[in-house]
Amino acid sequence: MDVSVVVLTWEDYERTNGCVRSLPDGVEAIVVDNGSAEEIGDKLRAMCAETGATYVRAETNLGYAKGMNLGARHATRSVVILSNNDIVVHPDAIALLAARLRDPAVGAAFPGVRGPDGSDQTAAGRFLTIGVGVAHATGLSLLFRGLRIVAAPERADWLSGPFVAIRRETFDAIGGVDESSFFYSEDLRLCWAVRQRGLRLAYLPEAVVTHEDDASAKRRWTDAEISRRQTREFIRASRELAGWRGRIACGAYVLGVLARAAVGRGEVRRAIARGAVEGLRAR
Structure with a gap:
């Protein structure tokens, strides 16, 4: 599968482990450890070695945008998915998102987001x-x-972006994730940049991921x-x-x-x- 998934994590082995193990065979998984404690970093590194994921460590917490951009620099596939670590990917979700990006008019593709209880958590709005x-x-x-x-x-x-798929060429054309903010609003800025290039956003409710909303933020x-x-x-x-x-x-x-x-x-x-x-x- 010609897809790289960048999973950004901070001080959270359990959810990151669940996220990586939910990814389908054939994707390139890249785990960015955003300055976790040494003990957690060791567990993440061991998990990556076991699953075949690439482990990338930042010595300090770079924030969402810089952390994702760091991971994307290690991605080698034509589609890049930016994923929170508190995501569990349902079967076929990634294949559906990648297929939609074959349409050159689509700049980014978003799944249906469900809460742990199955409720719809897809968030979207107007500029x-x-x-x-x-x-x-x-x-x-x-x-x-x-x-x-x-x-x-x-x-x-x-649309909110706990899990968003984008062609690598589009990602590079917009300059990656806007690093103006340490945390929050990155999804709005990304959608703005994609639309400024005349591209559409695609929402695929049939491509489902489960998201434990703000799991990292709620610990802080x-x-x-x-x-x-x-x-x-x-x-x-x-x-x-x-x-x-x-x-x-x-x-x-x-x-x-x-x-x-x-x-x-x-x-x-x-x-x-x-x-x-x-x-x-x-x-």
């Missing part, structure tokens, strides 16, 4: 346009589904902190990618976030508001 930002601020998004930031995967501008941060960081990086990416239109859209969207935080309650809602403001200021 933050002025219309979407104003609708969020004014409440019009409650009336008009087409102005909501969340979208059905089949009609979305971007609370739900509120995760929400703050996700919002900050979403706003920052939206602001940076779309120029002056992005700045206006983000300003409007943040006003809506702050209004909801003012009338609502809860630590997560307040964290989202903080992250939104930080996203406007972050460089």
Whole structure:
């Protein structure tokens, strides 16, 4: 199979082992150890030797984008899949994704993502346009589904990327994974870059992977902190990618976030508001 799978891991042998062993025969597996402790690194190295995967170690945690780009530099196949380590791949998922990439109009292919309980976890949305930002601020998004930031995967501008397949030539053409962020928003930035080249995104619900959402992040941060960081990086990416239109859209969207935080309650809602403001200021 002409596919390389880059599995990025940090301080997590068990999930990484499960991910690698779920890959089909014939793929090239590359495990990037993003600065794990020596004991875990030794176990990962031994697992790679046993399964035939390539072990690549970074001495410090490089973050998602730099870690994935490091792994991709060791990939030798024409299709590269970027995978979180908390993924279990179902039969035929990789073959289906790779087959869809034979269409030259498709730039990246995304599977159906299921939770450990079988629930649909596929996340997708729209780029933050002025219309979407104003609708969020004014409440019009409650009336008009087409102005909501969340979208059905089949009609979305971007999809979340715990497991995304991309042709190597496309990956190289967009400069790999955008390293502007240490963690979060990389999938939005990748989808933006692919679309800027006039290519489409493909969503294949029949290609299924199981994902334990944010397994690494939850060992490090609370739900509120995760929400703050996700919002900050979403706003920052939206602001940076779309120029002056992005700045206006983000300003409007943040006003809506702050209004909801003012009338609502809860630590997560307040964290989202903080992250939104930080996203406007972050460089």
